[in-house]
Amino acid sequence: MTAKWRLSEIIVLSVLAVVFAVVYLAFFQVGNIMVGIMGPIGYEFIFGIWFIVSIIAAYILRKPGAAFLSETIAGIIEVLIGNAVGPMLIISAMIQGAGAEAVFAASRYKRWGLWVLMFAGMGSAVTSFIWGYFISGYGALDPAYVTLMFVIRLASGAILAGLLGKWLSDGLYQTGVLNSYAIARDKKKASYGRAS
Incomplete structure (x- = not known):
């Protein structure tokens, strides 16, 4: 794997970031409704959706920095299009x-199975929860409630980011539009290995 970025990879990362910035903004409204009904824990059930672009971009491109860059760019675009x-x-x-x-780096950018993607979603859940604990005042809540929030966010990261991200990426791969990206190269190698 090379760390050098091709123009087509930069374009794919940017397009994914723009698309998911719009998705994120839409889910912000869904989250507000859920919080209105359930209290602070309402966001936790869908929190994983806000990590999904990092999983999809990294899984398709398989390059150091893809997860971080895609999520950061999506955040910038979301602010520009009107997140309050x-x-x-x-x-x-x-x-x-x-x-x-961090999870992809721990795998040395060599493992791209479902479990790694789910752990990557959980990695986002952990870092975001630590950040949220300090800026959102979780310390004022009952510790058992906060623990439940954290567990739900972990599950949401694993399922909505990891599992759903893999499913969406694999579906996109099946259309043939990703044939010139690392995901296709690795899938073809795996297929060839099974056939021989």
Whole structure:
């Protein structure tokens, strides 16, 4: 794997970031409704959706920095198109992207199975929860409630970011539009290995 980025990879990363910035903004409204109904824990059930671009970009491109960059760019675009949180959201996006990136780095950017993607989603859940604990005042809540919030966010990161991210990426791969990217190269190698 080379760390050098091709123009086509930069374009794919940027397109994914723009698309998911719009998705993130839409889910912000869904989260607000859920919090209105359930209290602070309402966000936790869907929190993993805000990590998904880091999983998809890294899984498709398989390059150091893809998770962090895609999440950061998505955060910047989300602010530019009108997220009410403002520039603080960019820091949150960077922290989320760093959580996923750390898991991919720990695998030396060589393992791309479902479990790694789910752990990457959970990595984002951990870093984002630590950040949220301090800026959102979780310390004022009952510790058992905060623990439950954390467990739900971990599960959401694993399922909505890791599992769903893999499923969406594999579906996109099946269309043939990703044939010139690392995901296709690695899948072809794996296929050839099974056939021989």
